[in-house]
Amino acid sequence: MRSRSTLLTIAAFVIALILSMVIAGGSATVIEKRTKSEVRLAMETQDHSWVQVQTDGLQVILNGTAPTEAERFRAVSLADKYVDSSRVVDNTDVENTEALSPPPFSMQMLRNENGISLIGLVPASVDRKAIVDDLKKVVGDEPVTDLLETADYAVPAGWDMAMKYGLSTLETLPRSKVSVQAGKVSVQAITDSPVEKGRVETSLARRRPADLKLSFDISAPRPVITPFTLRFLIDADGPHFDACSADTEKARDQILKAARAAGAKGTLSCTIGMGVPSTQWATAASMAIKSLGELGAGTVTFSDADIVLDASSTVSQKTFDDVVGELESNLPAVFSLKATLEPSAKAKADEAQFTAIRDGKGSVTLKGRVLDARQREAVENYARAQFGHDQVHGATRVDATLPAGWPVRTLAGLEALTMLHDGTLSVTAKKIALKGTTGDAQASDKIARLLTGQLGEDVQMDLQVKYDKRLDASLALPNGKECVSRLNDSLAKAKINFDPGSAQVSADSLKSLDTLAKAMKNCTEFRMEVDGYTDNQGGSDMNLQLSQERAQAVLHGLLDRGVLTGNLVAKGYGEAQPIAPNDTEAGREKNRRIEFVLLDETPVDNGLDASAQGRDTAEPQWNGAITDDVGAPPSDDGAPAAQSSQPAADSTDPVPVETPDTNTPRPKSRPAALDKKG
CATH class of the missing domain: 3.30.1330.60 (OmpA-like domain)
Structure with missing residues (x-):
């Protein structure tokens, strides 16, 4: 009996053990499946679908290839949230990544009265000390601040060419920012005058290597115009400007719109500058131009707030009175108007005259009438001082009956003739006529300001000045x-x-x-x-x-x-x-x-007509992009700029x-x- 009882006890223990093992194994299987499911769901939810999740008892095994090391780390860390890290077996790896590409190298060079600053990222092989030493020679006692960083990568193609061009450019521009990238240079600078602006733009374009991309933005201060001048004509050549000034782009557009309404054709422009006598300048100018258009022939001249309107002898007295009366009554209060109707052709035939002829080779011939021997000597000495002692030939005669102010008119006319390469000056008691060729695109403007400044705003002028770009020293065009x-x-x-x-x-x-x-x-x-x-x-x-x-x-x-x-x-x-x-x-x-x-x-x-003041003198327009046939844009103030060749032949x-x-x-x-x- 005791043996049987013992056997039963042992059998009960064995059965209990087996039953416990079955229950434990089932529980482990359930836990294993649940863990695998939770980890796999978490991986899918967090966009780690590349991970394959397996379980082995209580262990969680991660397999797969991560796109980056960061992705692999995030996936393993995510598994740690659901399973103790000691139970996570990481069998993942990372895709082979390509070698890192070099960073975009660039260097900005800033120069002003406080010295030069260098900023940016350059290849480690760049000799920064040599650059700084060279720039110190340029600025003298002013500091050169090196704020550059370096990266140890190969020098990209075009970098050395661009850096050499950028450094040479910085040496010539005391107020500038030069940005250098591989094969590309960008220049921003401020110059002292429109003429200097044109010279700089021309120099930049001519020095540019053929494979270098260049962009630039060169600015110049607006000129101070004294007196503030505008002169609009309707003559045998049609409506056009001899001189045009405006204080703003809006004023310029308003004036040019009035000129077009009066019949002006072609490309028109106004010099934008400072010194306007009134904020209503554009309003007054537009009204005067409109009035001249209604008269059909004549000139209107502004010198600051003084306006002189000269109507042609072809205009009837009634039309003259009606148009001038309308203009006088409606001009802004600050402006004053003096209007005259030109005398008949017979009256003009009896006028005394003084002439000076400049032949373009240096010689000047003086003819016509002078007031007395003293004036003859003064005129000839002034001409020799301006044109050269041996270049002046005098052939004038004395006429004591000449009107008052004759000497001043002749000397002012000779000073205006100095602005022409070749031409003819004619001075009468009523009018100063100047016809010729110049290498200065703004000569007509300057002459108009000179004559009105010295002879008064009511001086009558006939300016037929042509601009020949081959005489323009700033362009340096070959003959x-x-x-x-x-x-x-x-x-x-x-x-x-x-x-x-x-x-x-x-x-x-x-x-x-x-x-x-x-x-x-x-x-x-x-x-x-x-x-x-x-x-x-x-x-x-x-x-x-x-x-x-x-x-x-x-x-x-x-x-x-x-x-x-x-x-x-x-x-x-x-x-x-x-x-x-x-x-x-x-x-x-x-x-x-x-x-x-x-x-x-x-x-x-053989040149462009500067008397058209924008009809023909406008330079080719630029957008800053440079091509093999480089040109340069005109400035807003009308100054000449670098210009590409525009042959006359089609x-x-x-x-x-x-x-x-x-x-x-x-x-x-x-x-x-x-x-x-x-």
């Missing part, structure tokens, strides 16, 4: 001889060769054509001949034809590269005029050539071709100065 020399130098350095026996430019000479096209910049306004020559191999007639075709091929090559060729003519001379013996291959190679010859020193487009003009004449050599009548050696 005809310089263009021919530049083109032939380009051919000497990069000769244009042709396939043997043909007019096809050889493949290795295409770059030479590109270089020649760039050398044509600012030269397309001159009439030139493209001459072709051959050696003496083959028949003379065949060589003459071949040289003509080769010259023509060069001309067409320029046209294909965007060069306006309306002023170029192709001419073949065959084996004529060799420059080396033809008995050697080296000599024959020299004789096979292209040359440029100047046909006329005077450009086809690109659609047919290319002129001269038929080769086997009996006609190069014309012998052409001046030696215009020959190819010139």
